[in-house]
Amino acid sequence: MIKHIAEVTGGRIEKYQPVSGGDIAEAFVLETANGSLFLKTLQNPDAKDIFSAEAKGLREMEKSQSIKVPEIISIGQVNETSYLLLEYIEGKNVGAKDFEKLGRGVAKMHQYTTVSFGFESDNFIGLLPQSNRTSTSWPEFYTSERLMPQLEKAVKLGHLLPEETLTKERVLKTCKKLLPDCSASLLHGDLWSGNYLIAQSGIPYLIDPAVYYGHREADLAMSRLFGGFDESFYQAYYEVWPKEPEEAERIEIYQLYHLLVHLNLFGLGYKASVKRTLEKYFF
Secondary structure, eight states: OHHHHHHHHTSOEEEEEEEOOTTTSEEEEEEETTEEEEEEEEOSTTHHHHHHHHHHHHHHHHHTTSSBOOOEEEEEEETTEEEEEEEOOOBOOOOHHHHHHHHHHHHHHHTOEESSBBOSSOEEETTEEEOOOOBSOHHHHIIIIIIHHHHHHHHHTTSSOGGGSOOHHHHHHHHHHHSOOOOEEEEOSOOSGGGEEEBTTSOEEEOSOOOEEEOTHHHHHHHHHSOOOOHHHHHHHHHHSOOOTTHHHHHHHHHHHHHHHHHHHHOGGGHHHHHHHHHHHTO
C-alpha cells in the first residue's frame, strides 16, 4: 500500500503512523517531503463504493462554498484493501470561538438547498447502505428512505421482534403529523463530534459525510445525540438560521434513525433507546 501511495503521489513516504479514524476504517498519517497526508483503508466488499460515496459527499459540501472539507487526493484499491487518500488536517483543541465558526458554517451549508429530498446517488451510513431515492415530500422521504429500511434490517438481524416494529403506514402517519414542510437543505448526514475538525489555523472542516438533502434539524438532532458540541455552536447556528418553535419536539424522531443505525451496526446496546422512542411516538 505504501509503495502504491508513493507512486500515486509521486513522492517518497518517509514515515507513517496509525491514528484514530472512527469505528469503520483504519486510518494513518503519512509523512512525505511535501507535507502530510491522511489515509483511510478498509477491507470490505463495499469498501471502494463506500470511499467513492464519501468523496462525492465531500465534493457536494465543497460545492456549497459554506464550509471547508479536506482535499481528495486519490481513491483506489491494493489487493483486497481499498483506500481513500486525503489532505491531512492537523486539529487543535477547540474553544467557544471555534464552535461559533463551525456553527455558522453548518448553518450556511444548510442554506444550500435543492427542490427535492434525497441525493442523486445512494451512499452509506457507516457500513450500511443509505438509500437516497428522491421525493418532494419530506415525511415520505424520511419514512421510506430512512426509518423503514433500518427497522426492516433490525428485524432481519434479530435486534427487533416483528411485533416490536411498525408498518410503513403507521410510520408515515406519525411523520406526516410531526415533520414540517421544509427546505431540502444540504446535510452532512452523520454530524457527530468525530466528524468535524478545527484546523490549527482555526478554520472548521467537516469530514466523513453521509450527505443528502433533507430537513436541517436532522443534522442538529444528530449533533445532540452523543454530545461534543458546545452551546456556542448552536447559538452561532441560530444567529444565521433561527430556531423553529417546534424543533425540540422533533429531535428524538430524527435521532431515531441514527439509533437504529447504531443498533444494526453495533448491536443490542442501543435497543432500549430505540424501543423508548418507538413507544413514545409511534405506538
